[in-house]
Amino acid sequence: MQTQMTAKRALDLALGSILLVLAAPLLAAGAVALAARRPPDGVLTRSVRIGLAGRPFVLRTLRTRRLRLDLLSRLPHVVRGELSLVGPEPLPPDDERTGNDSGTAGGDGDGDGAQHWRQELRPGLTGLAQIRSRSGMPWDEPALLDQHYAEHHWLGLDLAIMAAAVHIPLRAAVRGLTHRSKAHLSDTDHRLRGYSAAE
Template sequence: MTTRAYDLFKRLLDIVAAGIALVVLSPVMVIVALLVATRLGRPVLFVQPRPGKNGKIFRLRKFRSMRDIDQARGLVSDAERLTTFGRKLRSTSLDELPSLWNVLRGDMSVVGPRPLLVEYLSKYSPEQARRHEVRPGITGLAQVSGRNALSWEEKFALDVEYVDNRSLALDARLVLATVRAVFVREGISAEGHATMQKFGETNA
């Protein structure tokens, strides 16, 4: 199967998988939404512009896992805003469930490079920017290879490796590896950070 043919087939798989998952997991999503509203307040969804295929901007949806910024209470950095509940939400990947709607819409795929911040677009090298040749994914090669424990350079190299080698067999392997990674809960945070140091930042 050619890459173009697989991309068309993969889109069909994404629609079927996301549609079924949204129906089957709807009770779980309702429970998580109620817990987020109780523990962190409203809105329960975190919505943020992210670049998709070919750099086209879309609105990513996830469950909130952080408190709002509140300088008076000292809640400014990610580490200060991320609660124990939020950490558990992220470690189980339950915060990602609303992104299935992005998959159904065509903004994302189940498997692909993670959608990062819009501000990174101007910072990529030409080779790193190739990660946007495909739809971003809920999970991907970098996520099952270490998540935030990897350096940015390692993650981008894996993203481009996925772009060059994407196939049904690889996607199936990555989905299975993702299930394992969720249970193992490794690489959720980079060393010394609540999540991951921003791309292009250096430690003071």
């Protein structure tokens, strides 16, 4: 288990650093664009989340979902070791799923078990629950998916989740462009020359 966690951290550090360098120009442009609007609370949201071993940290996120800059802006947390690239959702301290309230059953329905596995894993930038959230399957509840990941995670699963996290929004974007281009075609575009509706 320790070797697996060390390999996971090495992947987080290496890939997270590369992604941060590649995303830096986009993040800088996004921050400048947001600053130009002068948002009253600044360009970043700040919220306390529970991390590895139950330690709290302040999660900073860019205030935009455009190009998924909100997620990319969390990459510094991955490099620092507060987040992993893949893991359970980062929860606020008052969320019952953290298991911080002893003797209280968590949202997972497993009581103290929720505290045990959540504290052994870093929360993730993305995760099994996030990529399955729109599947509509009755068993795809985030808490159950997070627990399943905690019990079965390994580097191969992490790589598959990261691939899906990239593929799903790209597929949605392509589908949106395709539907938009089809919407520009009217029925008259397909009629033969000389065709009349009166016929």
